[in-house]
Amino acid sequence: MxxxxxxxxxxxxxxxxxxxxxxxxxxxxxxxxxxxxxxxxxxxKIIRQTSAIFDTKRLGYHSSLVAFRVPEERIEEAAEIINSHPGVSHNYLRNHDFNIWFTLAVPPESCLGLEGTVERLKALTRAEEAIILPTLKMFKISVKLDTTGKQSKKEKVHKREFKPIRMKAKHYAVIRELQKDLPIVSEPFADAVRRLNMSYDELFSIAGELKEAGVMRRYASILNHRKAGFTANAMSVWKVPEEQAEELGRQIAEFRAVSHCYLRPSYPNWPYNLFAMVHATSQEACDGVIEEIAKETGLTEYGKLYSTREFKKQRLVYFDPAFDEWERQDA
Known part of the structure; x- marks a missing residue:
């Protein structure tokens, strides 16, 4: 079971x-x-957290994948500085010259903004080089590890149509509650209902509205990949012709082992524009998935960035005063 x-x-x-x-x-x-x-x-520690997963951009936050090139002797210090920012939810050491990869989000009222925050982090860490890789097109975001071993290799990724929503105070109040880790008790939403002064019906109705609007992607458990048996993950990066990006992005997203698939900008020092995160039970299995993708798509210019260390992985806490505190503290 x-x-x-x-x-x-x-x-x-x-x-x-x-x-x-x-x-x-x-x-x-x-x-x-x-x-x-x-x-x-x-x-x-196989289950990290069970809570709502929200769409950062639909809540007005600005976010991006960021890569730093940091000398080996400063990696520990740099990772600690990066982790101190409340908008950093993921931070990994990867096997590449650009060795520290993290996701960064800043609220709409941020004084520094996204690029300013990256510049400050670059200065604080004394990173030698930085690239900002925002999402240009999302083809898939769905971390659902096949713990049963019974799922097919491919899955259809359906484009969702979202309903418009006028966000009110009660929506934000529900977001603040649903982003918390769920207690493991018979009625785990009871405290939230009491704090919100709502009925269960109203709470779940608002959650439904948030989901239909795309503000909440889903409510789910996030696993510790390695402890769940998925000991390898590779950020596969692909150089894709612009005119084929849409077609190939959707094709790659159909691989069940791919949890995230995005089109991002490329630069002279970074030629890859399509990113697909692959999870598997071993590095050999990860390599196999990536080779299969290459064979099916005909793409020949690609890279595999394996995470060799996890510095930080946690859900972003929205509407957290820690964002303002960080900007004031390091001003």
């Missing part, structure tokens, strides 16, 4: 008053058995 439970929690976590009972019903188990299993998975 454990592998199926992990897959369900990544894929379609139920937003109901008693979600673990709903999961138990799907899996032919009992609520108490599911709660016990989830507690163990959390204790073993």
């Amino acid at each position: 454990r592998d199926e439970l992990l897959y369900e929690m990544q894929n379609a976590f139920p937003l109901t008053p008693r979600p673990f009972a709903a999961l138990a019903e799907r899996l032919g188990s009992s609520e108490e058995e599911v709660l016990d299993s989830v507690r163990k998975l959390k204790e073993e």
